[in-house]
Amino acid sequence: MTGRNAPARAGAAAHLTRVQKAAIIVRFLLNEGADVPLTDLPEGLQAQLTTQMGSMRYVDRKTLAEVVAEFAQELEGMGLTFPRGVAGALAALDGRISPQTAARLRKEAGVRQYGDPWNQVRKADVKTLLPMIERESTEIAAVMLSKLDVGRAAELLGKLPGEVARRITYAVSQTGTVSPAAVDRIGLALAAQLHDVPEMAFAEGAVERVGAILNYSPAATRDDVLTGLDETDQDFAALVRRAIFTFEHIPERVKPTDIPRVTREVDQAVLVTALAGAAGGDLAPAAEFILENMGKRMAEAMREEITERGRIRLRDAEEAMTAVVNAVRMLEAAGEITLIRPEDEADDDEA
Helix, strand or coil: CCECCCCCCCCCHHHCCHHHHHHHHHHHHHHCCCCCCHHHCCHHHHHHHHHHHHHECCCCHHHHHHHHHHHHHHHHHCCCCCCCHHHHHHHHCCCCCCHHHHHHHHHHHCCCCCCCHHHHHHHCCHHHHHHHHHHCCHHHHHHHHHHCCHHHHHHHHHCCCHHHHHHHHHHHCCHHHCCHHHHHHHHHHHHHHHHCCCCCCCCCCHHHHHHHHHHCCCHHHHHHHHHHHHHHCHHHHHHHHHHCCCHHHHHHHCCHHHHHHHHHCCCHHHHHHHHHHHCCCCCHHHHHHHHHHCCHHHHHHHHHHHHHHCCCCHHHHHHHHHHHHHHHHHHHHCCCCCCCCHHHHHHHHHC
C-alpha cells in the first residue's frame, strides 16, 4: 500500500490505523460484490473513510489476509449491536412499545422521522399537504412542491387559489441556489408537522364507525336510525349514507366485471337465498344486476333455483345478503377488486 500514508509491507497489518483497516475491508467487500450500506454511518465517518480510500494504492495479499482475519475475529467476538440514536431505537421497538410512549420519546428527543423525511412528505395525501403548504412561506412552499412527484405537485397546485399558485410557481424558479442542508431541514420540519398530530382514541372517524355499524344492522333498524339522523343533523346523516354499503348499493358501487369474482366467494345456496329474498321488492335491481353480470349458464340455473325456493323469510334473506356484502368487502380489502366511490360518480356528473 503506497501513497501519502506509510507503505504497508508484508506483515505490516499491526501498524495500520483503524481507518486504514476499515478502508481495506470496505474495498475488499466491494470487490466481492457486497452491498455496503455506508449511508448508515455518520457523515464525518463517511468523509474520513472516503478520503482514506482515495489516499491508498495497493495492499499485498498477506496484509489483506491479516486485516480480514482481524475483522472476522472482531465480528465473532461481537455479542450485540444497538441502533444508533433514539430514532433507530424507536424503529427497532416499533410495535413493541405503546404509541403513547413512542410519541413522547420522539417529542422529548426531537425525533420526527424515520429515514428520509421527504419520503414521508411524498407519501402524505393532498388533503394533508394542502393546509401545510398554505401555512408555509412562498419559498418553503416552492421547495416542497419541487420535492414532490410531478403528478402530486400538479394536483396540489390545482387546489390552491390562483394568486398563491402563481407566486409559488415563480418561487420554484428561485430554488436553484437552495443548499441540500436547507432542503433537509425543511423536509425535517414538514415531517415533524405530519407527526405532530394529537393521539386519537379511535382509528376511524365517526362517519366510518356509524356506517360500519349500520352496514350490519337489519334494514328496519338502519332506516329508522338514518331517519333520526336526518332530523338531528342532515349533514352528518348525508355523510353516513355515503359511508354505508349494503346489498342495494351493489349496482352503483361494484363494477359489472367484478360480479363473477364476488359470486365465487359466496356459497351457492346462500347466494340463491340472497337473490330470492331480493326478487320482487326494492332490492330487485341489485339482484338483477348480479344475475345479468354472472355467467349465462350460471344465471339461468340461479333463476330456476330462485323460482323453486319461493318465499324467503326476511331474517334468512338479510343474513344471505350480508354474506354477499361481506364477500365484496373482503375482496376489496384484499385488493382484488376496487369499489366505485360515491364521490367518483359525483365528479363524473359534474364533468
